[in-house]
Amino acid sequence: MRLTVLGCAGSFPGPESPCSAYLLEADGFRLLIDFGSGSLSTLQRYAGLHAPDAILLTHLHCDHMLDAVSYVVVRRYAPDGPYPPLPMYAPSGAPDRLASAYGQEDSTVEDVYQFYGLQPGTFPIGPFTVTVDQMNHPVETYGVRLEHGGRVFCYSSDTAPCDALLRLAQGVDLFLCEASYLDGVENPPDLHLTGREAGEAATKAGVGRLLLTHLVPAWGSESHTVESAAGAYAGPLEVVRAGASYEV
Numbered sequence: 465m466r467l468t469v470l471g472c473a474g475s476f477p478g479p480e481s482p483c484s485a486y487l488l489e490a491d492g493f494r495l496l497i498d499f500g501s502g503s504l505s506t507l508q509r510y511a512g513l514h515a516p517d518a519i520l521l522t523h524l525h526c527d528h529m530l531d532a533v534s535y536v537v538v539r540r541y542a543p544d545g546p547y548p549p550l551p552m553y554a555p556s557g558a559p560d561r562l563a564s565a566y567g568q569e570d571s572t573v574e575d576v577y578q579f580y581g582l583q584p585g586t587f588p589i590g591p592f593t594v595t596v597d598q599m600n601h602p603v604e605t606y607g608v609r610l611e612h613g614g615r616v617f618c619y620s621s622d623t624a625p626c627d628a629l630l631r632l633a634q635g636v637d638l639f640l641c642e643a644s645y646l647d648g649v650e651n652p653p654d655l656h657l658t659g660r661e662a663g664e665a666a667t668k669a670g671v672g673r674l675l676l677t678h679l680v681p682a683w684g685s686e687s688h689t690v691e692s693a694a695g696a697y698a699g700p701l702e703v704v705r706a707g708a709s710y711e712v
């Protein structure tokens with residue numbers, strides 16, 4: 465399977481990247497995981513306006529879902545549309561949140577998305593075997609483990625350290641892990657990981673390769689985060705960029 469990073473900026477879009485959005489492709493099927501602010505732009509640049517065959521939103525913070533609202537226009541009002549409802553795996557409350565963000569009174573987006581509520585467990589999406597579990601974040605948030613053809617990928621979404629993340633990441637080939645916070649300063653609890661904590665999770669889970677994401681533009685320091693992570697994880701690691709692509 466192939467991972468393409470459409471956006472990786474944490475919390476708000478940066479000058480070089482939209483917010484979180486990751487395209488996972490196997491057997492010609494493309495699953496878009498998260499659809500954060502600005503990533504509808506890079507979806508067109510790196511994949512195509514109608515590339516996703518399904519969408520999974522890990523949680524309903526705007527930096528992970530807001531362009532799913534803009535995408536309503538793309539599918540509903542396309543000159544060759546409307547397009548049929550797109551499978552959308554998301555936390556409970558997603559239909560109302562997207563409709564209210566869309567902003568028309570009594571609006572629904574259920575003509576555009578076929579919603580499936582996430583809950584911890586394992587299920588198929590296209591050719592992928594998907595396992596999700598609740599992360600340590602202030603809203604209902606799911607980390608994701610994807611398996612296909614004997615290869616395994618894990619995405620932390622947003623989380624503070626937790627056992628569920630270690631279970632999802634156990635032995636994966638590629639671990640895409642958030643590293644929002646800087647080490648060595650006081651950070652609020654139960655929200656995000658530092659570079660060191662991402663590295664510790666990668667070591668405990670025994671992953672093959674660590675990709676750091678969700679660094680916060682302007683407030684973060686990439687060199688500081690990489691150094692902290694490398695102090696806790698001896699395997700290959702790097703910070704992802706919009707447009708980067710990886711074979712899992």
Ligand SMILES: [Zn+2]
Pocket residue numbers: 523525601622
């Ligand atoms: Zn979040």
